[in-house]
Amino acid sequence: MSSITPRKLLGAGALAAVSLLALTACSGGGAASQSTATDSSGGGGGDSGYVISMVTHETPGDSFWDKIRAGAEQAAKDTGATLQYANDPAADKQAQLIQTAIDSDVDGIATTLATPDALAASVQAAADAGIPLVGFNSGIDQYQDVGALMYFGSDENLAGQTAGERIAEAGGEHPLCVIQAAGSVALEARCAGVASVVPGTENIQVNGADDSAVVAALQAKLQQDPSIDYIVTLGAPIALDALDAMEQSGSEAKLITFDLNADAAQAIKDGEIEFSIDQQPYMQGYMAVTSLYLYLKNGNDLGGGQPVLTGPSFVDQSNIDAILPFAENNTR
Template identity: 45%
Template sequence: MRTTRTAAAALLAAAALTVTAAGCSGSGGKDAENEPSSASGGGRPAATERMTVAMVTHSGEGDTFWDIVQSGAKAAAAKDNAEFLYAAHKEGKEQAQLIDSYVDKKVDGLIVTLAKPEAVKASVARAVAAGIPVVTINSGGRYSEAYGAIGHIGQDETVAGEAVGEELTARGRKKALCVIHEQGNVSLEERCAGVRKTFRGTVENLNVEGTNMPAATSSIEAKLQSRKDIDAVVTLGAPFAAASVKARGSAGSAAEIDTFDLNAAVVGQLKAGHIGFAVDQQPYLQGYLAVDAIWLHRENLNVIGGGKPVLTGPALVTEKDVPVLEELTARGTR
């Protein structure tokens, strides 16, 4: 399933909703317990019993992608009369401990990422055994059903990578550098593997220290200096697109920079022509649908997607999509 630019435009238009996110976010493994407020437009929360939904992700500090996921989750929580709790840690062991803490709190629903599935497997199983419905989002979708989750919401990372490989081929690229900013993250590895599968040129992976942006920039710069035949750099997270643009300039390279994921900075870089294209997986939708999935299961035993993953991407966006994207990023929903 490959999303064309026409479909991407439709996705962007469909997502043009004015929603006010409730509360404030937390990161770095600390709980952020936020009382939701109603979405804009004067609506009232659902007249259902109050519930508590917790989300645990593999986000590192300062990753704006997860701010957008939380915005969607908080908007849905406000609508569904739910208290939304959030915690994150980039290391799998600590993420598992956070999941355990929410199981101990007996939350009504749990949303987790499976970037490092083996590290959190036992903790997810403990939640399922306790009767807590689990929805996985964003990463590790192929493990979701086996781990007992009621559903997975996100993009198929292999399909997304394949779409990037095809686009690089269409743009006439011959040698791509795929920058992995978190070793051991199965979703990032799947993205690069997908690029390699469909790209008619060659792909080289480069592991960088994602929590140290200056070091990551230096690693990309060194590679571009030593390999002048690299004509495309694919980053797997929005913050690393800017780092690659900087590295390209310092290395005197002419490589095109393309990236997975969006934020306001990436939209600005698309507009300025510093980036060729970006892959949008709709993080706002991932958070929103995950909370809704738990609410629907609690109230009516619904399972969205018929037990299959609910795909929120990929959609390739370019400078042509900037006018719509600028409006959405200003709202905090892209």
């Protein structure tokens, strides 16, 4: 895979941990969900007995989060921990879910920080209760400010900039950047990164929880403005909606996306999507849980005070054949 040089490299301790672990590897409105996965059969860490809560801003039905959860569940199995997973895309509801985990006296909490200001009080409440909390997926620039111990995810500003560089090199001048969840710092950073390189970038807000609404909004925009030469979607399901909108509008724009699912990976192989910028969500889920296990068991700090980067990386025609099987297996 063709990796993008990150602004902050993994610390030596984090690299060692990743080597030791042999790792193989964002959204709108909707209802909250909670579930528990228990595995004390052993695995790499034996039966630790730890209870770890994972709280995300997942919109139900977004396939991206299946990979986050698959990685977290594998980490729980490998460490003999119990994983409690809960999600709500509404910031206030996510804060309540973190408080519920605190009240349940879990051993550790891993949470996304898509709306860090709204979650700051809950993160502080975890610290006050003596419960270690790590951030992942969203909030790379804010996680230390709100009090999270560690962070696992992509540098989204850098990701957007590198996408913009490839668009500019191909002659693109008027990209349309599609934001599917209002207020998400990660999504806004991606579009800002593209715009920093291609000043003609235009943003459009859509409801990522409603595929038909996304298609209709993009179709109307593309018909109204044929000068749009690139579409930048910020999630694989939105990329598939964009393909429908492009067909229905007759747009000749080129499509790139962030993140992967099996269908988007196949579309890259088929030449319908030029490339994806992958943040490796399976790894994010795995490392978030495993970092809490190592912190609780041995006082380890993966990253040594710096974010541990899981991306960004390009997935395109040059490496899709190697990556497609993993996408189909729900680990990439």
